[in-house]
Amino acid sequence: MASSSTNDKLKIIDEIIKDYPDLYNPLELYKMILQAQKQIRDDPKKGTIIDWSDESIIEDLQKKVRQFNQPITNFLNPNIFNSKALINTCERIVKAFIEKGLEKKLLDNFLNELFYGKISIHDLVAATLKGDAGYFKDFGERFKVDPALILFIASTLIQPCLEEIAKRIDSSLLEKWWQAPCPICGRRPIVARLKARKRYLICSLCEAEYLTDLFFCVNCGNIDPTTLKFLAPEDYPEFRVDFCEKCKHYLKVIDESKLKKPIPKGFEDIITIDLDIMANELGLKRV
Ligand SMILES: [Zn+2]
Ligand SMILES: [Zn+2]
Structure with missing residues (x-):
């Protein structure tokens, strides 16, 4: 080989x-x-x-x-x-x-x-x-x-x-799943990629990318936009943290359109470690 x-x-x-x-x-x-x-x-x-x-x-x-x-x-x-x-x-x-x-x-x-x-x-x-x-x-x-x-x-x-x-797997299945746990392995995601205003959840175990709503908490299922907020770190417009005021859990989001260099598949969680530090300081919990 x-x-x-x-x-x-x-x-x-x-x-x-x-x-x-x-x-x-x-x-x-x-x-x-x-x-x-x-x-x-x-x-x-x-x-x-x-x-x-x-x-x-x-x-x-x-x-x-x-x-x-x-x-x-x-x-x-x-x-x-x-x-x-x-x-x-x-x-x-x-x-x-x-x-x-x-x-x-x-x-x-x-x-x-x-x-x-x-x-x-x-x-x-x-x-x-x-x-x-x-x-x-x-x-x-x-x-x-x-x-x-x-x-x-x-x-x-x-x-x-x-x-x-x-x-x-057929991409239509990934586009139509609409649930928080991964359709392949059932794990809950910690990172998402924003592509053309669509938010794709990324599975850290199997690398599946599947579509979800922009206003949806992957931890508790909250869909009320008034309690779903985000944090934007200064100096890093390509990243943000989506969080839920109801359950205090967060999801790290990578905005593909603002990335200077693409982030290879499988490295989303490691590269966004600083976002975990920021979220923890604000009392938010990792899913
Ligand atoms: Zn998975
Ligand atoms: Zn929640």
């Missing part, structure tokens, strides 16, 4: 680091995760047994999304994931986190249980697909680690597959 999607993404990160030297640490972490995912990213089946170029598979999933109005992850069978590839990748991800100074002993316990089958990789995938908070809470208590960290690690294992689906 002359070039891989992973190598392309790694090159993009090096470019971004040049433009945003302050973001070196989060971008290096991003790079580390990409390298750990390389085996499943570069696999055309994305860590599953499915041939994603078979259009009938995506069509069948789309049909279910339309019929039941639920995200695609609700219809993915956890058993399509290749347990060996996922466990290998999980080991790489955990080792990368340990290298960064995270709880070595606790994460080693987690890996051991996964290796010896005490934790079923398919149960872990099933809980990740469903975003099952109870499963990760129990997990966190058992291993004395932050449940969000385990959910994050498990999500990186299915991310290449979800990105592949998001790339292949």
Whole structure:
């Protein structure tokens, strides 16, 4: 293979680091995760047994999304994931986190249980697909680690597959979804892109871009324009923070028409870190 999607993404990160030297640490972490995912990213089946170029598979999933109005992850069978590839990748991800100074002993316990089958990789995938908070809470208590960290690690294992689906999905589905959670993976967005006065929510897990109303809180569903406000940071006309006075949650918005340089897909959240600081100072909460 002359070039891989992973190598392309790694090159993009090096470019971004040049433009945003302050973001070196989060971008290096991003790079580390990409390298750990390389085996499943570069696999055309994305860590599953499915041939994603078979259009009938995506069509069948789309049909279910339309019929039941639920995200695609609700219809993915956890058993399509290749347990060996996922466990290998999980080991790489955990080792990368340990290298960064995270709880070595606790994460080693987690890996051991996964290796010896005490934790079923398919149960872990099933809980990740469903975003099952109870499963990760129990997990966190058992291993004395932050449940969000385990959910994050498990999500990186299915991310290449979800990105592949998001790339292949019919754009009409993304234009007509009109809900806050991602139509592919069900995660709630933290960033949006404004394009020709339309606001597209961006999923940080699968990179799906889907249309939403300009006046709509992605946290509580508020649609009353008098309580939906925005903050514009001085000196950065390309960015703003939309927030809801009712639930005090915010969404970071990138105005494409005002960008001096395009922001590559997948880097929206990292590049707008300053907006989180601004929103937190005002007592607003991340979705
Ligand atoms: Zn998604
Ligand atoms: Zn709200």
